[in-house]
Amino acid sequence: FGGSLGEVTAEKIVKVQELALRNRVPIIGINDSGGARIQEGVVALAGYADIFYRNVRSSGVIPQLSVIAGPCTGGAVYSPAITDFIFIVAGQGYMFITGPEVIKVVTGEAVSFDELGGGQVHNATSGVAHFLPKTEQECAAAVRKLLSYLPSSNNERPPFVPTTDDLERADPELQTIVPESPNKPYDMREVVSRVLDSREFFEVQPFFAPNIVVGLGRLGGHVVGIVGNQPKVLAGAIDINASVKAARFIRFCDAFGIPIISFVDVPGYLPGRDQEHGGIIRHGAKLLYAYAEATVPKLTVITRKDYGGAYCVMSPKQMGADLNLAWPTAEIAVMGPEAAVNIIYKRDLVAAPDPVARRKALVAEPDQARIGSRPAALFA
Known part of the structure; x- marks a missing residue:
């Protein structure tokens, strides 16, 4: 039957889901x-509804993992x-x-499975998936590795190693x-x-929203969740996808x-029409809400920039x-020095014979470049 779901198949799946939830163990x-x-x-559709209902009931109670080992269409994608x-x-x-054949008939668009x-x-564009193992064997190993960081249920503590x-x-580097x-x-x-035990970091969703890094590791044998801005991509600015990715991970950890x-180096939210039209205000608030809602211990390490509204979002003490x-290089400010100089010294720049040179000079002056900021090195 091509793995299709019928009434009896759904009943078997539901029994396993209820067994896992009742005994507080993960389900794969x-x-x-x-x-x-x-x-x-x-009745097949009703079977899917039964499965989805138990997925939701189990959410946040037991870990639920999905392996996509072949083509999954229609209702088969909602449970994962x-x-x-x-x-x-x-x-x-x-x-x-909707599969390629149906799309071809309805819209005339020819598209491959890939x-x-x-x-x-789904790993890099849509953000639906979290891991992309190359083989089934590699997938099984990744599933086991992930489970080694997770408790069996929300009634237990994460496994201590x-x-x-x-x-x-010490690490001089x-x-x-x-x-x-x-x-x-x-x-x-x-x-x-370099901070985590044995330098082991199990990254989650490495291909999606790479401007923010999330994953699991251990510190002193205890499992910790990591959220970090990635200066290598978009200078670490927070966009829609980064907000959604980090917020979901934080709520899972909680x-x-x-x-x-949280390792913070963020110049702010990513500006642009596409971001505004895409709902950066709505999605950006999800990250703020997730941090504020979390009741687990929260530590924040500011490695360099912590500017603007992103400061309020990336787990400050006020949140x-x-x-x-x-870090000695940490700097908290309302905005970056260039933007601050443009606003505060606007009249000075307009009156200057060479505004560009004057702007560069003002930005280069330590006192001016740090207007409204709090460089950590000054308090060391």
Whole structure:
């Protein structure tokens, strides 16, 4: 039947879902389905509704993982979408509500399986999926790795693993990874991995919204969730996709008792018509809400820039962070020095014989460049 869902199949799945929820253990769905079995009519649709209902009841109570091991269409994609994490096997798994054949008939558009709902599309473009393993074996290993960080339910603590990593170890390279110049990029994942036990960082959704980094690791043997701006991409600015990605991850960590560490280097929200029309105000507020709502321990490390409205969003102490730390290069300000000079010294710049040279000079002056900011180095 091509993996299609009928009445009895749905009943079996529902029994497993109820068993997992009752015993408070994670559930893994391996999906390769053509959707509802049309020969059975509406009872197949009712079966999907039963499954979706239990997905929602289990959300935030037990971890739910989905593996997309083959083409999944129609109703077969909704259950995975409700679960916490989705793995799509590259070149093998596909997800779409309407298949290429139907699209060709209805719209006349010719589109391949990969273009419509392949693993790369859902990992990098739509953000539906979280992981893109190359093989089924690699997928199984990734699922096991992820589960090693998660509790069986929200009634348990995340698994503690004793570490041989010296808690007092120093890493001299941390002093040079973050450039003093606010405009030079660096890889926030380098900072994160050097802080965590054994430098192990399990990144989630690495291909989607790469301007923000999220993932899991351990600190002193305890599981922690990581959220970090990525200066290598869009200078670490927060856009719609980054807001949605980070907010969802934070709420997951909060549901399962995983403390959150935020590494902040953000110039603000990404400006532009596309962002405004796409709803950056609405989606950006999701990140703010997620941080404020979270009741797990929250630590914030400001590595460099923390400007504008993004300061309010990226877990400052005023938003309930339990501990805020600042790198010597950290700088908190209403806006960047260039923008501040343009506003505060507008008349001076208009009257200057050479406005460009005058602007550069003002920005270069330490006192002027830091108007309204609080450089951490001054308090060291």
